Structure formats: C-alpha cells, structure tokens
Amino acid sequence: MSLQIIHYPHPTLRHVSKPLKRVDAELKQMVARMFELMYEHEGVGLAANQVDLPYRLFVANPEGDPNNADAEFVFINPVIKKGTGQHEKEEGCLSIPGVYAPVVRKEKIAVQAYTLEGEEISGELDGLFARIVQHEIDHLDGRLFIDRLTPTQLADISEALEEFEIDFDSKRGVGELPSDELIVARLADLERLRT
Ligand code: ZN
Numbered sequence: 001m002s003l004q005i006i007h008y009p010h011p012t013l014r015h016v017s018k019p020l021k022r023v024d025a026e027l028k029q030m031v032a033r034m035f036e037l038m039y040e041h042e043g044v045g046l047a048a049n050q051v052d053l054p055y056r057l058f059v060a061n062p063e064g065d066p067n068n069a070d071a072e073f074v075f076i077n078p079v080i081k082k083g084t085g086q087h088e089k090e091e092g093c094l095s096i097p098g099v100y101a102p103v104v105r106k107e108k109i110a111v112q113a114y115t116l117e118g119e120e121i122s123g124e125l126d127g128l129f130a131r132i133v134q135h136e137i138d139h140l141d142g143r144l145f146i147d148r149l150t151p152t153q154l155a156d157i158s159e160a161l162e163e164f165e166i167d168f169d170s171k172r173g174v175g176e177l178p179s180d181e182l183i184v185a186r187l188a189d190l191e192r193l194r195t
Helices: 025-040 127-140 151-173 180-194
Strands: 045-047 057-060 073-084 087-091 101-105 108-114 120-126
Touching (some): 025 045, 045 127, 087 127, 101 127, 101 151, 108 127
Antiparallel strands (some): 073 108, 108 120
C-alpha cells in the first residue's frame, strides 16, 4: 500500500478512528512510511487519517530531526487523562500546508497510549510535545486545527481554504480522487482488518 499525505477537505480527515486492536507487519510498515512522510514534509507529527488510514494512531518527533530516533514516538489508542492551563500558539498542519493560525490548547496534559510493541506508556507532557499530542488526537477524532479558530481567525484564512476546496474538486473532476462512497467503503474494509 503506497501511502501519501491527503489534504483538506479530503473526507478521511473527518473520519473518527476506532481503537486499533491488531498490529501486524503491514501496519508496522505503514508506521515506518508515516515517519518518512512526516520528515519529508518537515512535520513534527502525523496522524493515520492524514495518510488515508482509519487507525487510532499517530507518529511524532518533537525535535523534528530524522537523525534523532530517540525523539520518535508512536502513540496507539492515545487518551488524554487530564489537561490543565491554557496556551495559545501558532499551528500548522501537513494536511493544510502553508496555512497557519494561533490555536488555544491545554498547557499540560497527562496522556496514556500504547507502543507498537503493545507496551502501555503514560506520562505528563507540556510545551510543544503537549501541543502536538492534542493536535494529533484531534485528527483521530476527525477534527482539524481550523475547527478551533474564532470566526475572525477563520475569516483570515478562508481564501486559502477555498483554494484547497477548489483543488480537491478539480482533482475529483479528473478522476484523481475517489468518490465519497468509495472512500467510506475502503476505510470500512481497513477497519475490519484491525479494529
Ligand atoms: Zn495536522
């Protein structure tokens, strides 16, 4: 399966992922490919929805440095147990490249998840890492950072979003993107395999 990053307004970005129940060799390959794509596009996090997969997992490297494997994390079935404080900072997204806006997030979070090896991990995060985890878990719930903007902030980027919508429609028009029905059917098949 060749994975690519999908862009807003692709419907898979609105898919709410079910918990992952089975990790197999093919899924591990998909995760490795997600890291490659994340680095290629100079990101610090990438959720499964963003590569058109219905799985509740994301990859992250808060250092953004491919040579620093110690900072690479895979979060499977992540859950935020607690969040405190508020912090506003500019965010972007590999599925809406070139668009940035300030987003309010929890300053500190307690998160629990599983690794690819099935080990439970939990801990408290703050700073950029806490922001990445909240942004990526939003993806798994079918939510984008633009959904968290005020109407004024949204108005500021509406033209850029419209360009993505026009691009999406024209790609569909020439058959480069499948219909909503085919996308839903494919996601359901992939879910049956592992969730
Ligand atoms: Zn994103």
